[in-house]
Amino acid sequence: MHKPVLLDEVVTHAKEIEPRWILDGTFGRGGHTRALLEACPQARVIALDQDTEAVTHAQQTFGPEIGSGRLSARHFNFHAIARLTDRPSEGFDVILLDLGVSSPQLDQAERGFSFYHDGPLDMRMDPTADLTAAEIVNNWSEVELNDLFAAYGEVRRPQRVVRAIVNDRKEKPYTSTRELSGLIERVEGWRKKGHHPATQYFLALRMAVNEELSGLEACLPDLMRALRPGGRLIIITFHSLEDRIIKYAFKGATELGQPLYKKVITPSREEERDNPRARSAKLRIFQRGP
Ligand SMILES: C[S@@+](CC[C@H](N)C(=O)[O-])C[C@H]1O[C@@H](n2cnc3c(N)ncnc32)[C@H](O)[C@@H]1O
Numbered sequence: 001m002h003k004p005v006l007l008d009e010v011v012t013h014a015k016e017i018e019p020r021w022i023l024d025g026t027f028g029r030g031g032h033t034r035a036l037l038e039a040c041p042q043a044r045v046i047a048l049d050q051d052t053e054a055v056t057h058a059q060q061t062f063g064p065e066i067g068s069g070r071l072s073a074r075h076f077n078f079h080a081i082a083r084l085t086d087r088p089s090e091g092f093d094v095i096l097l098d099l100g101v102s103s104p105q106l107d108q109a110e111r112g113f114s115f116y117h118d119g120p121l122d123m124r125m126d127p128t129a130d131l132t133a134a135e136i137v138n139n140w141s142e143v144e145l146n147d148l149f150a151a152y153g154e155v156r157r158p159q160r161v162v163r164a165i166v167n168d169r170k171e172k173p174y175t176s177t178r179e180l181s182g183l184i185e186r187v188e189g190w191r192k193k194g195h196h197p198a199t200q201y202f203l204a205l206r207m208a209v210n211e212e213l214s215g216l217e218a219c220l221p222d223l224m225r226a227l228r229p230g231g232r233l234i235i236i237t238f239h240s241l242e243d244r245i246i247k248y249a250f251k252g253a254t255e256l257g258q259p260l261y262k263k264v265i266t267p268s269r270e271e272e273r274d275n276p277r278a279r280s281a282k283l284r285i286f287q288r289g290p
Contacts, residue, residue: 002103004031005278006236009265010096011039013234013285019043019093023226025078027054028102030062036096037065043094044069046087048076050126050210051105077126079215082222091228091288098236099216101125101206103277113206115181115198121174123202123209133205137180138173142166152213152241153204161187161201177202203239213241220249224256227288232260236283243282250286260285 004010010032014022019040024033027047037045045065049055058066058073065071076084078097105125106113112122112133121134140148142162149158164187165174174180181198188197207213223233237243243264250259265283272279 002029002031003275003277004028004035005098005275005281006265006267006271006283007032007035009283010098010234010236011035013232013260014094014096015039017093017230017232019231021088021090021092021094021228022046023087023092023095024048025081025095025097025223026099027058027073028098029054029104030058032096032098033058033062033071036094037070045071046084047071047073048078048084049073050075050077050129051102052127053104054102075126077215078223079211079219081219081226084226087226088228091231092226093228093231095223095227095231095233097223097234099212099242100238109177112177113202115177115196115202118176118178121177121180123206125210129210131209133209134173134175136205136208137165138169148208149201149204151204152207153200154240155200155204158201207239212239213245216242217245217249220246221253221256224253224286224288227257229288229290231288233286233288234283235285236281238277238280238282243284246284250284253286257286257288260287 014036020043022036022043022045024045024047027033027049033045033047036043047058052075055073055075062071101113105111109117109119112119121132121137123133145162145165146158149155161184164183184198184201190197227233235246237246267278267281
């Protein structure tokens with residue numbers, strides 16, 4: 001199960017402009033896509049996901065929509081939007097990105113995203129990509145690992161953990177999530193109740209494996225250019241660094257358009273209560289100029 005976040009807010013802002021062409025760049029389990037198809041009967045959706053499993057899921061559960069031509073789903077990384085062929089010549093009315101991982105990705109031990117399940121140290125959203133978390137943990141230098149955990153994980157003092165990784169891997173490379181989370185737990189200890197000490201380290205590794213920040217920053221202008229005049233780029237983030245990138249990119253693209261609101265949209269108290277994943281969610285909308 002994956003509960004789509006900020007669903008009403010996404011649907012309202014899409015529906016308002018009566019879209020004909022929607023791009024869902026992060027299909028996941030299709031929660032947003034399904035709601036958009038229902039709310040906008042005149043719209044067609046092109047759905048992308050870099051995870052082949054998400055695309056298979058689309059083919060299995062959206063048969064009628066795919067059959068009628070209202071939905072097409074493909075294995076594609078939205079970072080490469082500039083190379084997306086067969087897009088509408090007039091541009092998209094709505095582009096949606098709901099960033100990060102999906103609940104099924106987190107829940108499957110074999111994907112290696114979670115320290116709650118023992119699995120391979122993988123963390124690739126795209127199972128056909130080359131770089132894995134094991135590759136980073138076992139081969140990056142001490143300096144590179146310190147920089148990674150400090151910058152992406154916002155860990156204040158990663159040095160002791162990194163020193164232990166670098167020492168241990170000389171004996172035996174890290175291969176499983178449990179090995180790594182166990183080491184972090186031993187070195188860091190539990191400081192905050194309910195917050196596993198490996199949380200920020202795993203987040204940093206996942207972001208590096210999937211090039212989440214660099215890829216996003218580089219493709220934002222292409223996404224804005226892929227909109228038709230008056231079209232909207234709607235982005236949901238779960239990480240303060242991502243939100244900062246989006247905020248400044250939206251503000252700075254004055255030649256293409258402007259942010260629809262100055263302030264960020266956040267989930268209601270009810271949504272945060274019903275869906276803990278929504279707690280860190282932030283939504284921003286960019287509107288292409290006329
Ligand atoms: C938070 S989930 C999206 C959930 C979806 N909105 C739903 O309602 O089911 C994020 C999804 O986006 C995919 N994803 C993340 N980054 C991507 C990228 N750069 N290109 C394509 N898909 C990406 C992930 O594989 C994951 O399936």
